[in-house]
Amino acid sequence: MSMRMRALAAAALATGMLAACGGGSDSGSGDKQTVTMWTYPVIADQAKHQAFWDEQTAAFEKANPSIDVKVEIYPWAKRDEALSTAIAGNKAPDVVYLIPDQLPKYAKTLQPVDEYLSAEAKADYRDNAKASVTIDGKMMGAPILMTSNPLVCNKKAFDAAGVTTYPTTWDELLELAPTFKDKGIDVTNHWADPAATLNQSFYPLLWQAGGDVFTPDGKKTAFAGPEGIKALTFLRKLVDGGYVEKDLLTGLPKFEQTHVAQNKVACTWQHVPADVATFWGEENIKVFPPLKDVKQVAYGTVGSLAMFKAADDKEAAGKWLAFATRPEATKAYDTASNNFSPQKSTGSLYASDPVQGEMEKTLDLTTAGPLNEKARDVMGVLAPEIQAALIGKKTPEQALADAAAAADALLGG
Structure with a gap:
């Protein structure tokens, strides 16, 4: 693709x-x-x-x-x-x-x-x-x-950090993050370049927080509500804590050059086993249900x-x-x-x-996400705003509000 x-x-x-x-x-x-x-x-x-x-x-x-x-x-x-x-x-x-x-x-x-x-x-x-x-x-x-795209974790990274329990919730992932950081390992990864799809990055967190991209009638966006702010704030905590690879926030490096491929990421929901098997070894791939906040849901x-x-x-x-x-x-x-x-x-x-x-x-x-004719267009408007929030140019609230205003205009709202 x-x-x-x-x-x-x-x-x-x-x-x-x-x-x-x-x-x-x-x-x-x-x-x-x-x-x-x-x-x-x-x-x-x-x-x-x-x-x-x-x-x-x-x-x-x-x-x-x-x-x-x-x-x-x-x-x-x-x-x-x-x-x-x-x-x-x-x-x-x-x-x-x-x-x-x-x-x-x-x-x-x-x-x-x-x-x-x-x-x-x-x-x-x-x-x-x-x-x-x-x-x-x-x-x-x-x-x-x-x-x-559930939660996929690297046993090799867990062994290197001396961690024996795998996260099941957002809070548990954040609690483990400092331990992994002390060993030079990111607790997860996040591709924030606008060219990367939100289906595998931000949207799963939005859904897990209980939110959605559009209102039920599809005529307006819904991602700027409390659920979206909660999801983006969670990501911002990961970034501000130094728990994710910062190069992925502004670029699309070759996969083999990323921390995921270098066995320096504990868990990811943005890659499937076929992506990492060559780098981690199949014996180190551990698959778990998606993380849970209000809901437990993954993209597929x-x-x-x-x-x-x-x-x-x-x-x-x-x-x-x-x-x-x-x-x-x-x-x-x-x-x-x-x-x-x-x-x-x-x-x-x-x-x-x-x-x-x-x-x-x-x-x-x-x-599979929203069935809306403008779904890809809305993603194109939202992705740069999420990036702006993660690199510190905007607050999560302002980034999502700006994206919603532009996206609702596309929807005719």
Whole structure:
């Protein structure tokens, strides 16, 4: 997801997508219908990813001989630009992989998927997975995977500091901070550069304090209330105490240059085991539920397959979407991609894995965040203000108030 492409390359990518798509479903020869789907490198190994979808399409076409399915895998980079271009040119695919914060942006062009999923299939989804794709009571995508960003701690750092208990609350984390600092270890880390997503940094604390980004009706922001001030004040205490790496407050150093990679951070909720395994050693990775203040909640996204209204044959596209997101498929897809299942019937995918198994146990404590069309725009306004508070240019109260004023203007408030 972090790949960067020059504007010219992005334009070429968009053109290539349009050519590959060819305008969504078409009749083809005879009575056959063609369903097109765009997805992205969920499985990092391109060959394995393509093989997975080749196997799924072959099985589907055998059971549905009148439907051909074409799955195209494109880069993460500039995917929204390319998809928007395709929609504007009436060249969108029939089905596409989307995450929750994309759904509101495309909601007007998406076909709700409820009618294409059986009652049993819908009941099988975890409540938070289903909520993450639901807008105005309608499912705008069929979940195919989940992720979680709980508390991940480094046993090596705990051993070096002589600490044997792991934190479960904000207060416990703060109480441990001086002990770790005495050993040259940060109790946690915090990426405050505006380019870093708030989903994995500030928002989890906001939710844990009992707050939210938007009001329930989505028409105004809510992060500047007492809960937001409490969360940002907590972060400010970590910074002022010298308990986090200050370079991360103003820049984005290479990961290997950070204290996390150097085994100088005790716990983090901004990285998952796959990020740190090479540096910590898997035997030193300890996974715990997210920290708790008023609530215990972590960020986790949900990948889903969505259908466009412009699909020529919605029945055919709906059959494919239901087939591709059935438990048998998600179980295989999620284990191959090191993700987790959004469905209860699949059971534990990692029962014998001491790290992934613990990650899996935290899924019901996750939220994908607000489903608001302006969510990314609001994040763009809020992030610099949070940074300003953490580097001492503003108080938490003033930073959040300024951000709220600007963000509410974006929302039309």
